[in-house]
Amino acid sequence: MTKYILFYLLIPALFLHCSLSKAQHKSPAKRPNIIVIFTDDQGYEDVGVFGSPDILTPNLDQMAAEGVKFTNFHVAQAVCSASRAALLTGSYSNRVGIHGALNHTSEYGLNPEETTIAEVVKPLGYRTAIIGKWHLGHHKEFLPTRQGFDEFFGLPYSNDMWPHHPENKGYYPPLPLYENENIIDTLENQHLLTTWYTERALDFIERNTETPFFLYLAHSMPHVPLFVSDKFKGKSERGLYGDVIMEIDWSVGQILEALKKHGLDDNTLVIFTSDNGPWLSYSGHSGSANPLREGKGTSWEGGVRVPCIMRWPGKLPAGKTQTEAAMTIDLLPTIAHLTGGQLPEHKIDGLDIWPLIQLEENETSPHEAYYIYYNKNELQAVLMGHWKLYLPHAYRRIRAGQPFRDDGIPIKYEMTKIEKPELYHLGDDISETNNLADKNPEVVEKMLQLAQQAREDMGDALMQMEGKNLREPGRLDVN
Numbered sequence: 500m501t502k503y504i505l506f507y508l509l510i511p512a513l514f515l516h517c518s519l520s521k522a523q524h525k526s527p528a529k530r531p532n533i534i535v536i537f538t539d540d541q542g543y544e545d546v547g548v549f550g551s552p553d554i555l556t557p558n559l560d561q562m563a564a565e566g567v568k569f570t571n572f573h574v575a576q577a578v579c580s581a582s583r584a585a586l587l588t589g590s591y592s593n594r595v596g597i598h599g600a601l602n603h604t605s606e607y608g609l610n611p612e613e614t615t616i617a618e619v620v621k622p623l624g625y626r627t628a629i630i631g632k633w634h635l636g637h638h639k640e641f642l643p644t645r646q647g648f649d650e651f652f653g654l655p656y657s658n659d660m661w662p663h664h665p666e667n668k669g670y671y672p673p674l675p676l677y678e679n680e681n682i683i684d685t686l687e688n689q690h691l692l693t694t695w696y697t698e699r700a701l702d703f704i705e706r707n708t709e710t711p712f713f714l715y716l717a718h719s720m721p722h723v724p725l726f727v728s729d730k731f732k733g734k735s736e737r738g739l740y741g742d743v744i745m746e747i748d749w750s751v752g753q754i755l756e757a758l759k760k761h762g763l764d765d766n767t768l769v770i771f772t773s774d775n776g777p778w779l780s781y782s783g784h785s786g787s788a789n790p791l792r793e794g795k796g797t798s799w800e801g802g803v804r805v806p807c808i809m810r811w812p813g814k815l816p817a818g819k820t821q822t823e824a825a826m827t828i829d830l831l832p833t834i835a836h837l838t839g840g841q842l843p844e845h846k847i848d849g850l851d852i853w854p855l856i857q858l859e860e861n862e863t864s865p866h867e868a869y870y871i872y873y874n875k876n877e878l879q880a881v882l883m884g885h886w887k888l889y890l891p892h893a894y895r896r897i898r899a900g901q902p903f904r905d906d907g908i909p910i911k912y913e914m915t916k917i918e919k920p921e922l923y924h925l926g927d928d929i930s931e932t933n934n935l936a937d938k939n940p941e942v943v944e945k946m947l948q949l950a951q952q953a954r955e956d957m958g959d960a961l962m963q964m965e966g967k968n969l970r971e972p973g974r975l976d977v978n
Contacts, residue, residue, distance in 0.1 A: 731746040776804070
C-alpha cells in the first residue's frame with residue numbers, strides 16, 4: 500500500500516510530468532475507462548472482419564466498423580503466461596522472468612515489484628478488476644489482488660489444467676474458481692464460464708459508472724477444453740469451436756451495450772485481442788491463423804500475430820484499418836498517456852502508440868524493431884517494419900499425414916529447424932513463403948545487428964548469452 504500512498508501524494512506532479520513529456524499529443528481532459536478483452540488461443544482469422552468464412556461475429560464486426568482494425572498486431576510470445584506478463588507490464592516477458600505456461604506446481608509468479616497496468620491507473624482513482632484467466636502465479640503472493648487489481652473472479656491458470664486433461668489424466672488437481680484471494684468452487688463443467696465472466700463484467704461496469712475503471716476481461720475460451728452455454732450450442736457452421744467464438748462475440752456485444760446504457764460509451768476505450776494464435780494440434784477444436792504460417796507455440800506470424808480491434812467513439816476514427824506493426828507491450832505506456840498515469844521507474848519495452856491508434860497522418864511505429872523470444876530465453880525473430888528475420892532455432896509443426904480430429908484429443912507435433920537466417924517481407928508476403936535473405940544482405944545485416952543488441956540487453960539461450968537487464972520473477976519465500 501505504501502507505493503499507492505506515495506503515488507497519491509505525487510498526483511499533482513504527475514500532471515506536470517505528463518504535460519512536459521516527450522509526447523506532443525494531449526491526453527483527454529476526463530480520465531477514460533479502459534477495457535481490455537483478451538481471448539485465449541484465438542486465431543487471426545477467427546473474426547468476421549479478419550476473414551472468417553464460417554464463424555459469425557456481428558458484434559466484433561460492428562466494433563471494427565465503429566473503430567480501428569489492426570492487421571499487424573503482435574504478442575510478445577506465443578504462449579499463455581509469457582504473453583500475459585508482457586501485456587500487463589509493458590515489458591518483454593523474458594525481461595521479467597516469465598516463460599511458458601505456469602501450472603499448479605509453479606513456485607514463482609509475476610514479481611510483485613513489477614508494475615501492471617492496474618497499478619499505473621489505480622493511484623489516479625481508478626477501480627480495477629480482472630475477470631477470467633490470470634496465469635501469472637497461483638500462490639497468494641502472486642494473485643492479481645497483489646498486483647493492483649481490486650477484484651478478481653476467475654481461474655488462476657489455463658482451463659485444461661484439471662483432472663480431465665486428455666494427455667495427463669489425474670495429473671492436475673481440481674480446477675479452482677477464485678473470488679479475490681479465495682477459492683469459491685472447483686469446476687467439473689465449464690459450460691457457463693463465458694456467461695459468468697460476462698455477467699461479472701457487466702456488474703463491475705454498473706457499479707463504477709461514476710468512477711473511472713480498468714477492466715481486464717481475460718476469457719478462458721477458446722483454449723481447450725472447449726465449453727459453451729446452451730444458448731450458443733450448435734449455432735455455428737464451424738462446430739463447437741465456432742459456437743465458442745460466437746459466445747465470446749455475444750459477450751463483446753453485452754459489454755458495448757452496457758457502455759451505451761450507462762452513458763459511458765464516449766469515454767471508454769475498448770481493446771479486443773488474443774494472447775496468441777491457435778493451438779493447431781487440437782485440429783477441429785482449434786482456430787485458424789489463415790493466411791498466416793503456423794500457430795501457437797511458434798514465432799511465425801500464425802503464433803504471434805493476432806486479431807485486434809480498438810473502439811472509442813469520438814476519439815478514434817470509424818471503420819479504419821491500421822497496417823503498421825504494434826505489440827501488446829505498447830498498451831501500458833499508451834494507457835499511461837491516456838490516463839495521466841506515471842510509467843514505472845524500471846525499464847519497460849513498450850512505447851506510447853496513441854498516434855498510431857488514432858491513425859495520425861504519416862505516423863509510423865516508434866520502435867526500431869520488436870524482438871520475439873520463446874522457450875526459456877531464445878531470441879527467435881526480429882521484426883523491423885515489414886521485414887521479419889528468423890534466427891536459427893528449432894520449432895514445432897504438425898506432423899504430416901495425421902488425420903483430422905474433432906474430439907478434443909490432440910494430434911502430434913514434430914520438431915524442425917531453421918538452419919540459417921531467413922528473411923520475409925510481411926507487407927508483400929504475409930504467409931511467409933518467400934525467403935528473401937540472399938537477395939537482401941544489407942537488411943539481414945542490419946537486423947542481425949539489432950538482434951545482437953537485444954542479446955546484450957536480454958540475453959539469448961541459443962547463443963549462451965546472459966542479458967544485462969533481466970529481472971527475476973517473484974519466488975516463494977521458502978524460509
